[in-house]
Amino acid sequence: TLLPGKDNHTSIYSHVFARGKHRNHEIEEQENHNPVQKISIKTVLKAVFALLSWMSLNIILSLMNKHLFEVREFRFPILIIVVGTFSTFVGSAFCVFVLKITPLPHESIVNNWRLLLILSIAHGLATALENISIAHISISLNQIIKSTAPAGTIVASIFWEHKTFNRQQIIATIVVVAGAGMTVFKNPGFNWIGFLAAVGSTILAVIQSVASAMLLQRASFHVLVVALVTSLPAVTVLLPGFMYAEYYSLREQLIVDGTTTAVILTVSAVLAFFYTLSHLFLIKFTSAHYAVLLGNVKVLVLIFLSMLLFQTRMQVVNWIGMAISIAGFTAYNWFSYREMKTAKGEQEMEMAFTNDVVNRLISDETLENSSDDDQK
DSSP states (O other): OOOSSHHHHHHHHHHHHHHHHHHHHHHHHHHHHOTTTSOOHHHHHHHHHHHHHHHHHHHHHHHHHHHHHHTSOOOOHHHHHHHHHHHHHHHHHIIIIISOSSOOOHHHHHHTHHHHHHHHHHHHHHHHHHHHHHHHSOHHHHHHHHTTHHHHHHHHIIIIIOOOOOHHHHHHHHHHHHHHHHHHTTOTTOOHHHHHHHHHHHHHHHHHHHHHHIIIIISOOOHHHHHHHHHHHHHHHHHHHHHHHTHHHHHHHHHHHHHHHHHHHHHHHHHHHHHHHHHHHHHHHSOHHHHHHHHHHHHHHHHHHHHHHHOOOOOHHHHHHHHHHHHHHHHHHHHHHHHHHHHHHHHHHHHHHHHHHHHHHHHHHHHHHHHHHHHO
């Protein structure tokens, strides 16, 4: 109940003014914590460097593995992943415990152990199936199948990360997937084992990307910590398959040509460590869905390189599918950019309106106080 008099009038102004200041503070806080609206040049450069590193290492590893499997007949795809994943564990452990680049958050690890375990299993199986696929089908077919992953990341991001996508982004993603399907249609070198391995690798890669984004962006894990904690369990997941399918053949291979095998595994291990870090950094600075979409750009480069190096031929319908995929990816980027600009403009308008209201309240209260002083 308000009693007549100036004190109540002043208290109303003070109350509204306080609410205005509080709302103003909320908007500023949202802007400061929004990774899209508030991006520094340093962050952009880090993201670009992570993208270029990831794409270069991915292409090098894919072509190197294809050369090993087809030209040198090195039939140990699981072994390459085991060695590469274990080298990731050793390298990240050295950075965390010896170089002390970042502390090990024991409490956060315990609180997120389920998500870390899911990431470990998905990472190990996805990379193993990727190499098995490359060993049986062409790189172009493998990469085009994997380019359908954006559809999966949309579903996973909605249910797991509670993210939203506008209609244009969803349509653009469907166009990318449709173009990928046309590229696969009657593609030479089709093989059911390689095809199913590529599909399985794609599904697991979606789970891996979304789980990585949740750990890096929401739980604020450092990239090295994620690599350290998830790499050793991933090796454990892969060991039974290696012992069953490749161990005895490897013993014979080492007897015949042990030096070459050791060199191959060493180079692959070093590249795998830096590839894992660059992939995690890319997800950290962008998003799970966008990191997967960027993989479609890498697909085009791999297809052309595969055609040049491995004489892979494509039909007209495959070329049309590639063009559709490129158009869909370009459209997705345009719609995302336009949405970001719209959201930024709305936020700036809301900020300006709030500031205008607060300034009017301050001006009215100042004038009233001045009038009271003059009367006194």
